[in-house]
Amino acid sequence: MNIRLGRRSFLSAAAIGAAASLVGCSGGEAEETQEQARQLVIGATAAPAALDPSTNSGAAISQALLYNVYETLVKIDSSGDIVPLLATGWNESEDGLTYTFTLQPKATFASGAPLNAEAVKTSLERIVNDDSVIATLKSQLGSMESVAAQDDSTVVVKLSQRDNNWLYYAAQTAGIIYEPDRLDQLDTAPAGSGPFVFDSWSEGNPMVLRRNDSYWGTPTVFDSVTIKYFSDPNAENSAMSSGDLDVISNVQAPQSISQFQGTDQYTILNGTTMGEVVLGFNHQREAFSDVRVRQAINHAINRSDLLQTVTAGYGTLIGSMVAPTDPWYEDLSGTYDYNPDTARRLLADAGHPDGLTLALRVPNLPYATSAATFIASQLSQVGITVTTDTLEFPARWIDEVMTKSNYDMTIISHVEGRDIEKWANPDYYWHYDNAEFQRLITEARTGPADEQTERMKQAARLLADDAAADFLYSMANLVVLRSDISGVPENLTSESLDLTAASSTNI
Missing domain, CATH: 3.90.76.10 (Dipeptide-binding Protein; Domain 1)
Incomplete structure (x- = not known):
């Protein structure tokens, strides 16, 4: 595998090796030094805000720790x-x-x-x-x-x-x-049973996991995993190209994927995720109490073009809060076609013939900011003026949007499994309250097991028809690996970036 020493560490190792040769250091000791340097270095986007996944929201905690440190x-x-x-x-x-x-x-x-x-x-x-x-x-x-x-x-x-x-x-x-x-x-020293143990992390710094030498199961081949967080996708791609990363866990600038194609230096995975990217509406706002306004926004946005603009076409159009790997997935992306004329008529019927102004507050994540620019442009064409505000993620976005509900619209990828159920909770930050939807979710969860799939399909269709949000697309799991790395999942089917089977042909 690629031994991740870095320039400073490499010079130190070389100097140590030279000094050791002068005093007759054995080859075995040199090999041991190299063995200890087996690191897997991963690029990721959203950093955690804390470390205890039971008391802190934010998918980045479980992404790093679930199955790896915790079981x-x-x-x-x-x-x-x-x-x-x-x-x-x-x-x-x-x-x-x-x-x-x-x-x-x-x-x-x-x-x-x-x-x-x-x-x-x-x-x-x-x-x-x-x-x-x-x-x-x-x-x-x-x-x-x-x-x-x-x-x-x-x-x-x-x-x-x-x-x-x-x-x-x-x-x-x-x-x-x-x-x-x-x-x-737990918020400073995660304590689990997995093949890795927590080593270090602080705000603005990488997460470091090291091998659990007493692991009860099949051990990892790596001495450590370092997860580096990048707010700038171009910087992340550059780090991969320069050899500072072994893996980009989910490419945030898919338009740049071509720089890793056409060479045997890299392997590219194009799988699916549970991440539904949603243009969410705050149903406490008067404008969104009228279904015609919600429908107008759905008609005003060309989601196929948005997918090309934001992700270079990688991902899946969905139309409701269901990921392609869910048992009840149906393609509902055609529920509202792109039709600006219909959007204008619906707005006029809802009492907004001269349009309206809405605040779109998004996290400073590449897909969200890119989508916000596209959506603001499209909505302006039907008479909706969008004021866009970019918030630091996770802390400020969570505080302003999820906690205080201080927004009209927002864009975020919800990556938890089966999170369609969140729409049954009126206290959740969308504040969507639909008794029929709540009934279907309850029946799907508590009724006969063989009826669950059909009830969930009905709930998903209702959510789409009611234009509870504009369900933009499901994120692709676009992963770049150095060609010697294997065992990284193609599809994200859980909340975990599962590294327990990660390996290298050079080990």
Whole structure:
């Protein structure tokens, strides 16, 4: 593999090697120095704002830590299937109310502390009962009535009602098993059982993970992983071209992908993600209480052209809050065609013959700022004046948009799995309140399992027809790797950038 020493480290290694030769240093010691330098360096976009994924919103935390540092009873593999992880297997009762998990007998936390049924019980109960845990995770496991440690290796979870999504959410951030004695340290010292352990991170600096030498399962081949965060996609591409990166985890300037094509130096993956890019409306604003205004905006934006402009055509047009890898995905992108004349007529019918002015507040992420420019131009052609404001992400965007709801429209990629359910919560930052949609989501989750897919399709169609937002597209998982690197997933089927199988032909 490419040994990631960097210029300063390389000079130091060379100097050490020269000095060692003068005193008769053995070749074995030199080889050991090189072995310790096996690093995987990854470029990413959105940096975390904190480190505890249970108490802080922001996908970047789980992207770095889930499955790599933290593990769950079951995980979502690269095909989207739920498979064993800390549990060797599980049974579900016929009525769907009881799950029984058998734990891996060799599993321990990285510190050496036992990972037993009591540890699992502590973590799962904390998600539901601890007031500091974010509301989204509480709702994901909210149907859990009790957790029992039947013995050291058997966990029994009882639900208050059937929940067809419970196991899915238990495979992601909500289901992380934390070391019980270190729960008060999670925001500075993540404590899990994965093949990597947290080494360092601070705001403005890379995230560094190192190998867990006592890992209970198949160990990673890398001594460390460094995740470098780039707000400028061109700087990220330059870092890849100059050899400072091994992987770009998701290319933010797809128009530039050609610089990595046509050479055997790189491998390019073009997969799918769970990231639905949404032009969200604040339904507390008077303008958006009228469905005709929402429909007008949907008709006024040419989403096919937007995809070409923002992503060079990479990605999937969707039309509702469903990613292509979801079981109930349908292409609803044609619900509202591009028709500026219809948009103008709808605005006039809604009492805005002279147009209206809306504030579009977006995070300083490349896809969002590029889409904002395109959308502002398109809406101006139907009489909507857009004032655009770019907010630092994540802290300021989360504070102004998600927390204070101080916006008319915004653009963000929602990357959590099955996040269509968020539209059933009127308190969420969109403030969308539709009783029929809420009913369908409840029936899909708590009704017969074999009816879930059809109920979810109905909910997705309702969301599209009601123009609850303008669902722009689903992000592509466009990954660039140095040609010797393998084992990085093509599709993002979970909240994790799963590096547990990453390898190199040069190791």
